[in-house]
Amino acid sequence: MNPPFGIPPELFTILLALGLLAGFVGLNGLVLVYLERKVAGHIQRRPGPFEVGPHGILQPLADALKLVGKQLITPRGADKWLFWTAPIISFAPVFVLFLPIPFGPVLTAMEMDLGLLLILAFAGINVLALCLAGWSSENKWSLLGAARAVAQSVAYEIPLLLAVLAIAFQFGSLNLSTIVSGQGAWPWQWNIMVQPVAFFIYFVCALAETNRAPFDLPEAESELTAGFHTEYSGMGFGIFFLAEYANMIVVCAVATALFLGGWNGPAAPGVWWFLVKVYLLLLVMMWFRWTYPRVRFDQLLNLSWKWLLPLALINLLVTLVLVKI
Amino acid sequence: METLAYVAFGVYTTIILFGGLMAVFSRNLVRALVGLALTLFGVAGCYLLMAAPFMALMQILIYVAAVSIMIFFAIMLTKPPVGAEEQPGRPWWVVAGCIVAALAPTMLIARVLHVQPLVSHEHPTEIVLMDLGQTFIEPYFLAFELISVILTVAMAGAVLLAFERRQGQ
Known part of the structure; x- marks a missing residue:
């Protein structure tokens, strides 16, 4: 017990962590917006944002201010109550998702045995938010986007779970810290060497679950205007956007912890290795976005049900047999 | 910690009751679904209070996320336009019948539990x-x-x- 405040120490840690995470998520949102636009620019042989600040570094701040300043409009005929609850439902689980992630040897907000399960459970809620947003907008593009989001997330959640399960079986634990400390400092001691198939499946499914190109069908701008968030203005859209970036960081952080050795590194293990790996994966995600064209919807579903799911099952079986031997 | 547990229990039961009422009384199917999801979420909280975090997380993973989305899918497949599924109000005797039907088992279970309380642990163990x-x-x-x-x-x-x-x- 902490006498001056009367707050239990565990609760205090979590409150502190939540405050820090809010800052982390917001800051990362800004950095990622800038990175995304710069990476997109350079891949398309143009400089990207250049006007606001040196090399356009203040561009995301200007973007954020613009979003905050815009009027919030509820479309006529929309289910007003659900329409404004949806962005909140989309963003609220983000904080829970970050709690069990081991950023460094001691830098974990909440050490828990079921950490991996916690992330998987709360990550699923995002889809519900997309559905509600698409439904309550009373707009055919939004509804089509929501329908796509449902089919896509259901299809890709299963191989993702199976890929993660292979690692969990290998370590006999759902605690991310245990899994990280079970891996060595050098790249050949990381899980990606033992479980390359699981990593491949995980990363493809993570792209689909976060609605990133080439799997960005729920918001496909060239077909559906903006999909499920067509009708959202200002911060309504901004919160969806922030939640998407936060989810990207979470899936990359989980990939880092599960497959890339987490905070382990050849020299001076610590939080910096974790962040470097997470940002490398994020850059790969952006690189994918500007490299691959969007898949067609039947291709998307076929890829999951006919290829990734059987592959994940075989991978899980082989892992089980090897673990038992 | 004891008071904290009581507060948490109060919060979870409020969520469950509110969600349940919303699920039952909403004229709009999607709103009813949101109520259901809220109730399931509250139940997950109750599992957490009973020191069963695995059950709680499974409840969220399977019911709040997967099953709700499946129900949403089902609603979408049978979609009337938003607002068109409004039904005219029911006559009073249907409402009264519903209340009696809901109260009867509740009273029965409450009476049985009152006469013969279930043996339970003082504190839940994980x-x-x-x-x-x-x-x-x-x-x-x-x-x-x-x-x-x-x-x-x-x-x-x-x-x-x-x-x-x-x-x-």
Whole structure:
């Protein structure tokens, strides 16, 4: 017990962590917006944002201010109550998702045995938010986007779970810290060497679950205007956007912890290795976005049900047999 | 900590009741679904209070996320335009009948529990996940397997129905 405040120490840690995470998520949102636009620019042989600040570094701040300043409009005929609850439902689980992630040897907000399960459970809620947003907008593009989001997330959640399960079986634990400390400092001691198939499946499914190109069908701008968030203005859209970036960081952080050795590194293990790996994966995600064209919807579903799911099952079986031997 | 637990229990029950009422009284199917999801979320909180975090997380993973989305999918497949599913109000005797039907089992269970209280632990103890798994594959093996068989049959039936409808067109 902490006498001056009367707050239990565990609760205090979590409150502190939540405050820090809010800052982390917001800051990362800004950095990622800038990175995304710069990476997109350079891949398309143009400089990207250049006007606001040196090399356009203040561009995301200007973007954020613009979003905050815009009027919030509820479309006529929309289910007003659900329409404004949806962005909140989309963003609220983000904080829970970050709690069990081991950023460094001691830098974990909440050490828990079921950490991996916690992330998987709360990550699923995002889809519900997309559905509600698409439904309550009373707009055919939004509804089509929501329908796509449902089919896509259901299809890709299963191989993702199976890929993660292979690692969990290998370590006999759902605690991310245990899994990280079970891996060595050098790249050949990381899980990606033992479980390359699981990593491949995980990363493809993570792209689909976060609605990133080439799997960005729920918001496909060239077909559906903006999909499920067509009708959202200002911060309504901004919160969806922030939640998407936060989810990207979470899936990359989980990939880092599960497959890339987490905070382990050849020299001076610590939080910096974790962040470097997470940002490398994020850059790969952006690189994918500007490299691959969007898949067609039947291709998307076929890829999951006919290829990734059987592959994940075989991978899980082989892992089980090897673990038992 | 004891008071904190009571506060948490109060919060969870409020969420459950509010969600339940919303699910029952909403004229709009999607709003009813949101109420249901809220209730399931509150139940997950109650599992957490009973020191069963695994159950709580599974409840969220399966019910709040997967099952709700499945129901949403079902609603979407039968979609009338938003607002068009409003039904005219029901006559008072239907409402009264519903209340009686809801109260009767509640009163019965409350009476039984009052006369013969269930034996329960003073404080919940967390069961190790390994033991839970062991119980599934040892004493309750048959029940566990039967459930998987039922699920497989249900899934095969759904696929079959889908294919029959497609051929029928």
